[in-house]
Amino acid sequence: MNIPLAEKLRPKTWNEFVGQDHLVGKNGVIRKMVEKGKIVSMIFWGPPGCGKTTLARLIAKYMKADFIPFSAVTSGIAEVKKIIAKAKERRDMPWHISTKQIFTNQTIIFIDEIHRFNKAQQDAFLPYVEDGTITLIGATTENPGFEVIAPLVSRCQIYVLYQLTDKEIKKIIDKAIEFYPNHQFEKDAINHIIKYSHGDGRTAINAIELAASLNKKVNLKIAEKAVQQKAIFYDKKGDWHYDTISAFIKSMRGDDPDATLHYLARMIKAGEDPVFIARRMVIFASEDIGNVQPTALVLATSCMQAVHMIGMPEATLILAQTATYLATAKKSIASTVGIQQALSDIDEKNIDPIPLHLRNPENKVMKKLGYGKNHIRYPWLIEKKLGKKIKQQYLPDNLKGKKYYIPDWQ
Numbered sequence: 049m050n051i052p053l054a055e056k057l058r059p060k061t062w063n064e065f066v067g068q069d070h071l072v073g074k075n076g077v078i079r080k081m082v083e084k085g086k087i088v089s090m091i092f093w094g095p096p097g098c099g100k101t102t103l104a105r106l107i108a109k110y111m112k113a114d115f116i117p118f119s120a121v122t123s124g125i126a127e128v129k130k131i132i133a134k135a136k137e138r139r140d141m142p143w144h145i146s147t148k149q150i151f152t153n154q155t156i157i158f159i160d161e162i163h164r165f166n167k168a169q170q171d172a173f174l175p176y177v178e179d180g181t182i183t184l185i186g187a188t189t190e191n192p193g194f195e196v197i198a199p200l201v202s203r204c205q206i207y208v209l210y211q212l213t214d215k216e217i218k219k220i221i222d223k224a225i226e227f228y229p230n231h232q233f234e235k236d237a238i239n240h241i242i243k244y245s246h247g248d249g250r251t252a253i254n255a256i257e258l259a260a261s262l263n264k265k266v267n268l269k270i271a272e273k274a275v276q277q278k279a280i281f282y283d284k285k286g287d288w289h290y291d292t293i294s295a296f297i298k299s300m301r302g303d304d305p306d307a308t309l310h311y312l313a314r315m316i317k318a319g320e321d322p323v324f325i326a327r328r329m330v331i332f333a334s335e336d337i338g339n340v341q342p343t344a345l346v347l348a349t350s351c352m353q354a355v356h357m358i359g360m361p362e363a364t365l366i367l368a369q370t371a372t373y374l375a376t377a378k379k380s381i382a383s384t385v386g387i388q389q390a391l392s393d394i395d396e397k398n399i400d401p402i403p404l405h406l407r408n409p410e411n412k413v414m415k416k417l418g419y420g421k422n423h424i425r426y427p428w429l430i431e432k433k434l435g436k437k438i439k440q441q442y443l444p445d446n447l448k449g450k451k452y453y454i455p456d457w458q
Contacts, residue, residue, distance in 0.1 A: 094209025097248030162186035211247030
């Protein structure tokens with residue numbers, strides 16, 4: 049029998065399950081619930097390949113319940129009625145005792161892609177969930193608050209499952225490779241599969257299975273065929289990382305939106321952290337554009353916030369919009385040069401004290417020493433009334449007349 053590798057690898061115990069420690073770890077809420085022998089109807093909400101189906105099967109195994117997988121894509125209300133009838137029979141039967149294990153009279157119905165059920169189909173389960181005829185476990189990649197009817201949501205506990213980390217995917221791949229003792233898997237091939245699995249355990253396993261069928265020596269070229277993605281040589285901690293972000297910044301600085309998009313695309317394809325890219329654009333907006341087009345900083349900051357909220361892949365559009373805006377914006381390094389020169393003076397010169405009239409007279413002693421004396425608080429207001437410029441010293445004596453900010457720096 050040709051059993052898929054993903055099925056062979058399906059965990060049979062809590063300890064074999066990879067990821068979702070908040071649910072199935074030693075102190076996980078679902079694991080604790082099962083250990084106490086009492087479960088409730090629940091809906092698993094998470095991305096593909098994060099373990100929703102496997103978790104449902106594990107619950108049924110540990111609860112010694114009849115597990116009935118139910119597809120929202122291929123099943124209808126007629127099948128629901130048949131399953132409910134069997135569940136009622138099972139509920140009313142005494143426990144069946146065999147030499148190997150004890151089966152409870154509990155029925156767990158697992159509905160994959162429950163969001164695909166229409167309202168009438170979801171309604172059909174309501175009375176039987178409520179009276180305990182069945183325990184319902186639904187799985188969905190969509191927000192159940194929008195895609196599952198409110199009465200059913202109110203009768204189920206919602207549990208969020210998260211995308212698997214690279215470390216967790218690596219753990220799954222290591223287990224998969226054990227099925228191929230005569231194969232050689234090169235490190236860069238494994239890393240390529242991890243990267244393009246995007247946190248999907250099933251995708252990673254299928255890639256290993258396909259790669260192993262293509263060649264006994266699984267190198268990067270074979271891995272590329274298995275995942276149908278070309279490897280981009282980009283080390284997030286090495287030269288490719290620094291060279292690419294440098295080229296990206298220099299392209300924006302050189303008013304070249306086309307090159308800017310090219311290097312942005314390289315980073316996105318390589319899986320660079322989008323927040324890192326956005327953060328560099330915020331810096332660029334002040335360093336290279338400044339006050340000559342101050343909306344650049346506003347847009348770049350909004351970009352970083354939006355990337356946080358939206359996430360990839362949609363954040364690609366936000367990054368591209370902001371990058372091309374910065375690349376085509378007016379440029380000025382006036383504030384950049386100004387702060388660099390001010391910092392340099394602090395390092396290199398013995399700076400005179402702050403002028404007394406700029407200091408706050410916090411007590412009588414300070415006031416007597418001349419703190420705050422003759423200070424003009426609102427010179428612009430006086431200038432408006434008098435119609436002439438008011439001169440007031442702000443810099444220390446040995447920097448008097450020093451110009452740091454020169455707006456003509458373009």
